Amino acid sequence: MALINESYRKQEKMDGIVYDMSPGPHYRHGIINGNIYSILKNGLKNHICLVFMENLDFKYHPEESDDYVVPDIMIICDRKYLNGGSYSGIPKFIVETLSPSTALRDKTTKKDAYEKAGVGEYWIVSPYGKTVEIYYLENGKYMLKHHYILQDDREDDHYNADTVISLTAFPDIRMKLADIFESMD
Secondary structure (H helix, E strand, C coil), X not given: CCCCXXXXXXXXXXCCEEEEXXXXXXXXXXXXXXXXXXXXXXXXXXXXXXXXXXXXEECCCCCCCCCEECCCEEEECCHHHEECCEECCCCCEEEEECCCCCHHHHHCHHHHHHHHHCCCXXXXXXXXXXXXXXXXXXXXXXXXXXXXXXXXXCCCCCCCCCCXXXXXXXXXXXXXXXXHCCCCC
């Protein structure tokens, strides 16, 4: 019989409030993150930038507090701000994949924190509606520039599974809308 270490729990701390991220999210959350991570990892081969998936704390205003979040996916390029399991620079790109327990915070508090920190591009992905919202930082504020709802039925007038999405900071990294939700069914 294996013993489980109950003292380890994934947490985030925002505005001094600790949020318990356990239990883990639905398996679809992991599939989406894995799909996006794989595309980004391949696209950043031999590049100074690194991509992280659910395993690096982002200290989004280190000079003001010890608050941190753990983005689902994050691209960082300034390695001097890496310290152990945390990053205190400005990520180029962040993705949050919605879970029922975190959706409101991902769409409000975390979005506001990323905006204030200066993260240039923020994606909110929903496994439930198969949606992708893409925000770009313009004049210090996030602007929703793209909102996709996957329609993968080729017979439907609104078929869009082959729509190609690229990152603004890395225009050579491209993925189809269908790639994000691959293997979900």
